[in-house]
Amino acid sequence: MPELPEVETVRRGLEPVLVGNAFARVEQRRPDLRFPLPKRFAERLTGRAIKGLERRAKYLLARLDDGQVLIMHLGMTGRFAIEKAGGETSAPGDFVHEPSSEFGFPKHEHIVFHLGDGSTVRYSDVRRFGIMDLVGEGELDGHALFKGLGIEPLDEELTPAWLAKKLKGKTTPIKAALLDQRLIAGLGNIYVCEALFRARISPTRRAGSLATKTGRPTEKTAALVKGVQSVLREAIRSGGSSLRDYRHADGSLGRFQHRFRVYGRAGERCLQRGCDGIIQRIAQGGRSTFYCPICQR
Numbered sequence: 001m002p003e004l005p006e007v008e009t010v011r012r013g014l015e016p017v018l019v020g021n022a023f024a025r026v027e028q029r030r031p032d033l034r035f036p037l038p039k040r041f042a043e044r045l046t047g048r049a050i051k052g053l054e055r056r057a058k059y060l061l062a063r064l065d066d067g068q069v070l071i072m073h074l075g076m077t078g079r080f081a082i083e084k085a086g087g088e089t090s091a092p093g094d095f096v097h098e099p100s101s102e103f104g105f106p107k108h109e110h111i112v113f114h115l116g117d118g119s120t121v122r123y124s125d126v127r128r129f130g131i132m133d134l135v136g137e138g139e140l141d142g143h144a145l146f147k148g149l150g151i152e153p154l155d156e157e158l159t160p161a162w163l164a165k166k167l168k169g170k171t172t173p174i175k176a177a178l179l180d181q182r183l184i185a186g187l188g189n190i191y192v193c194e195a196l197f198r199a200r201i202s203p204t205r206r207a208g209s210l211a212t213k214t215g216r217p218t219e220k221t222a223a224l225v226k227g228v229q230s231v232l233r234e235a236i237r238s239g240g241s242s243l244r245d246y247r248h249a250d251g252s253l254g255r256f257q258h259r260f261r262v263y264g265r266a267g268e269r270c271l272q273r274g275c276d277g278i279i280q281r282i283a284q285g286g287r288s289t290f291y292c293p294i295c296q297r
């Protein structure tokens with residue numbers, strides 16, 4: 001499942017093709033993805049120019065010239081393949097990585113955007129957990145997908161003082177608090193494990209212990225904010241992480257998986273300098289947590 005860095009990588013790949021371009025023709029090959037596609041989906045997109053492409057949590061938001069916003073979510077296996085007008089092809093943030101002998105994924109290709117300059121953007125989704133919706137700009141904040149969504153982890157708003165105030169008195173484990181999308185939006189299992197390792201904080205530590213009694217930040221709160229932001233920034237710089245089957249790796253794939261320090265490393269030596277710990281895997285809230293019980297406290 002793509003997390004924030006992978007979605008941001010996809011956004012950066014799509015942006016130069018989509019923005020400033022227009023939907024000349026839209027092929028919709030099925031009525032639904034995870035949910036039914038909006039009514040007259042292809043018709044409402046046709047002829048519209050794309051003014052901007054943003055990311056909010058794990059959603060891509062294409063702002064159109066008539067005030068509509070195209071919301072896109074990759075679900076578990078959604079991906080975009082781009083064919084530029086000159087014939088050059090790419091698949092930005094192709095994190096899924098299933099064997100594919102040809103460019104594009106025709107069998108599971110559900111939506112094809114034909115753009116004004118002759119480029120094509122194809123959306124395929126094997127498991128169809130992806131989402132596309134079309135709403136007015138003014139409806140965005142109240143939309144079921146965005147209502148109650150927390151702050152962006154890379155925004156200036158995320159500071160030790162802000163986080164301490166939010167964590168004060170919380171008895172849930174810190175890992176669960178970080179995965180709570182109402183607090184910080186877009187953080188997922190992999191990068192939370194990695195951020196906690198960087199901050200040397202145990203995933204089982206009580207969230208409230210990262211604030212003083214009066215809700216002030218501690219050294220650990222600051223280390224955690226730094227851990228979260230540094231791991232996300234580095235992962236974005238590496239083009240995200242590609243999971244599963246690495247056999248078909250090529251230059252377009254994310255590389256950050258090679259820099260995981262705890263995720264997927266159960267039984268291996270801790271990489272913290274001077275630490276003799278062995279990375280453990282435990283279950284928390286039905287998900288695997290990887291951490292070092294010696295240096296993460």
Ligand SMILES: [Zn+2]
Nearest residue numbers: 270275292295
């Ligand atoms: Zn360690």
